[in-house]
Amino acid sequence: MGRDELLAMYRAADEEPPIPEGEAIVLGTVGEWAELATARHTAREPLRVPAERIAQQAGVPVGELPGCRLRVASLGEQDADGFTLV
Numbered sequence: 001m002g003r004d005e006l007l008a009m010y011r012a013a014d015e016e017p018p019i020p021e022g023e024a025i026v027l028g029t030v031g032e033w034a035e036l037a038t039a040r041h042t043a044r045e046p047l048r049v050p051a052e053r054i055a056q057q058a059g060v061p062v063g064e065l066p067g068c069r070l071r072v073a074s075l076g077e078q079d080a081d082g083f084t085l086v
Helices: 003-012 051-058
Strands: 023-030 033-038 047-050 069-075 080-085
Touching: 033 051, 033 069, 047 051, 051 080
Parallel strands: none
Antiparallel strands: 023 033, 023 069, 033 047, 069 080
């Protein structure tokens, strides 16, 4: 499944598909922030994390983050850190 299809699925679903614990999907970027869906954060109430931090840790340009599926080493209610591409 490509990035566009993945994003469309999460944005359009009445009931969001589950995301495994320790993973995240970048739904999009807003200014300096990346919005993430995780096991604890829905697409309707995403976790916001600095996009540049994710880009540096995952080795992906900020502009290519939307649609990326990531492993997250540390995931809390207000922040996440330690991103790598799945």
